[in-house]
Amino acid sequence: DAKTTQPTSMDCAEGRAANLPCNHSTISGNEYVYWYRQIHSQGPQYIIHGLKNNETNEMASLIITEDRKSSTLILPHATLRDTAVYYCIVTLGGTSYGKLTFGQGTILTVHP
């Protein structure tokens, strides 16, 4: 699977948009970008995923660059409950499907 690079930590003011970047310059054409988050002492939670097109759901938006070498997770109106570690994961599927590789992620702290 392609390796991902994320900033170690980020801060965001409550009510503002949180934009979390992820670099995956070695991604191949059939690999998906997945985002999970882990709130302190809880299990990871699926947020969103995409292949080429931008995606939006009730939790967040995912913007993938045209060359697919990077992506940004957007939480449009961050709240204190969004404070968590956010993981960007590139998955291959096929014979590797389901075997997620969690890196260190980005610690997002939302301030009042």
Place this chain on the structure above:
Amino acid sequence: DAEITQSPRHKITETGRQVTLACHQTWNHNNMFWYRQDLGHGLRLIHYSYGVHDTNKGEVSDGYSVSRSNTEDLPLTLESAASSQTSVYFCASSPLGGRTDTQYFGPGTRLTVL
């Protein structure tokens, strides 16, 4: 509502004892996974199963075993617990097909081996 549960939530055991951690999901998902999480290592895959009677080794499978006798359960057994297995253990499940990488995680079991 469908869910995934783990038990016990906290366990303290002694070195050399056999320990079994339970994982139960009510989504009827074919795929189930066990991870451990340690400071400095993130989540690492221990074992996984794509269906009944199917089990596969993950990245850190030594000292652990699983069995899948039905769709709902994937118990994780530590045959002879070691202090290095002190960790937080998470179980996850995902549906068959295109969303296999969309995993739903349990609340975790904190295991301490003394």
